[in-house]
Amino acid sequence: EAEEDKCVKFESGLRPDIKQLIGFxxxxxxxxxxxxxxxxDEDGKAKSxxxxxxxxxxxxxxxRGKPYDNK
Numbered sequence: 001e002a003e004e005d006k007c008v009k010f011e012s013g014l015r016p017d018i019k020q021l022i023g024f025x026x027x028x029x030x031x032x033x034x035x036x037x038x039x040x041d042e043d044g045k046a047k048s049x050x051x052x053x054x055x056x057x058x059x060x061x062x063x064r065g066k067p068y069d070n071k
Contacts, residue, residue: 002027009036017044 007028016046018040027033 003030006030007033010034015041
């Protein structure tokens with residue numbers, strides 16, 4: 001039961017996005033829980049940096065001028 005309490009306490013301290021991803025699993029093995037939380041965090045960072053790079057690339061390729069010409 002100490003293991004379960006430890007897991008519940010750990011989950012309560014997680015960021016909401018990670019808690020939402022792994023909370024429904026009700027993992028009660030502490031090493032498994034910490035590993036899953038770390039994987040979720042790394043995936044989130046990878047996704048964030050991917051979209052940031054995509055936006056940076058898209059922003060540079062767009063012409064910042066007016067979308068139409070005044071003739």
